[in-house]
Amino acid sequence: MNKNTLIKKYFQKSHLLKIENPQYQKTVETLFNWLLTSDHAENDITAKFLDNKTIKATIKTKQDIIAAGIEEIEYLLKKYPEISFQKKVTDGEKIKKGDEIAIISGDNRTILSLERTILNILQRMSGIATQTQKLTKLLYPVHIAPTRKTPWMLLDKKAVAAGGGLTHRLNLSDGILIKDNHLQILKNENNLKNEEQAVTHALKMILPQITNTSIEIEVTTKESAYAAIQIFSSRFPLLLREGQGEVTNKLRNTNSLTIMLDNWTAKDVRNFIKEVNTNPYASSIIFEASGNINESNLKHWAQTGVDIISSGALTHSAKAADLSLSIL
Template sequence: MRQDLAKMVYDDIGFEDITTCALIPPGLMVNGQIMAKEGGVIAGVELAVVIFKEFGVETDVMVVDGEKIKNGQIIMEISGDPRSILSVERTVLNLLMRMSGIATLTRNIIEMVRSVNPNVLVAGTRKTTPGLQFFEKSAIRAGGGDTHRYRLDDSVLIKDNHLALVGGVDEAISRARKYVSFTKKIEIEVESLEEALHAVRVGADIVMLDNMDPDKVKDVIVALKKENLRDNALIEVSGGINSDNIIQYANTGVDVISTGYITHSARSLDLSLDLEKMHQ
């Protein structure tokens, strides 16, 4: 983790920060602070501390990941060599702003869902930025959401292309059961009521209703209850879910709502870093 964060910084610096090296003399020491320029939910604070520490910058943290913050609130105070601080500033702020934007959107979505269904989980999908999936998933968690799969080795998720190549639900689940450890859950993506019922009957742990409208999702829940199958598997809904329609899905009776919206459509939270010379 520390190496990944350091690489982000060095990829940005290149051989040297020529602006800072040209303007700032060695030996100067400064104080500074990172401040919120709008309200939201903060995320990435621990990672920012790791970066600053790696470059010899001292930090005093005022908030923790997942905490609601207000416009003008100080996130952390820093002190050290301005050459180091200025060289890592953009990477730190980009990470904090990106993660805080995801955490804020996640929290807002969850509050919408909880207003009609306090029991449903809101989860992210793997529609994340390559190389940043750990950070973006961590931001979802800071916002109160479920991370779903971080990587492909977390659990089995049988999708339409798998089924097209394998030949059907029965064979796919059978192969998965034989291959994976008992600790790994098996989830399958379905597109119709009939497929959903069949997937539960043959032992899927989680059934994902993909791109179904809310009325069709309700039909699945009703059918499962009629056959006394509702408690046999978790029912997840996914596909095209956003702030405009998530309330409708929360009212269907599903266990999990997963959405890429909270990562791919999140706006970065506005934060700033200001420095001042230390008094000698």
């Protein structure tokens, strides 16, 4: 299994972020219900002053965006038989300022009570998708992915995917990620001297116990990164002797290793990747960089040779798209 296939298998889970998936459907419904409950949508005392009328409303964008959240809103509004939702665009579609996103028809009170919740979902998801596509173009051919700094959880991941990014792992059960606090606990419990020893201990403990699983470990030093590579390669001693083709074949039924270079400088990452690529196992290991990365320096990171850049800012600091709902 080559590296691009490994990345697609373990870091792109957008196929699971569909309404047809019961788990995703439950997440969408839970968020929607929470938003409506928080807004007391069923007790919109202003809308109650209006006579019940059938109206039509249009949702438009006030800026160029990548649309996202369409599938979610279309599904959620099916629960309201008194209104209908007609989408004009699909998730991931690039639309221009002034373009129509959807038309909502039906009971005026229902439309008004749902207006802000509908817009909040579309604005947030479209904002994330729009920013993701912008950064994806700056980083090409390096992949971009969110972290778990996702206030709206799977919906935020779905929005990143709509913009052309990876999803990374969807939740805590979706792959192993050994972070600094895990390593610190291992250091404390086992009287280990440094991160390098903790990395070695962690991988020796975990690798024999699991198969067909994504394993990622966070490192802050070159020594720790090489320790991870050493332990990973020692698990497959025959593969190295039998050649790269055999490595690719046998890794299909084992584990994927990702090394996260956390808070490194772009220069240090570039030098490390150039150096580590002489190792035969490097082609089967995914290298991810995270920390100290922003839009102003993305082009430098695109030239480092890493496979993935992960950024919490994609979701925790996303700027909402500027959309409006107007009664026709």
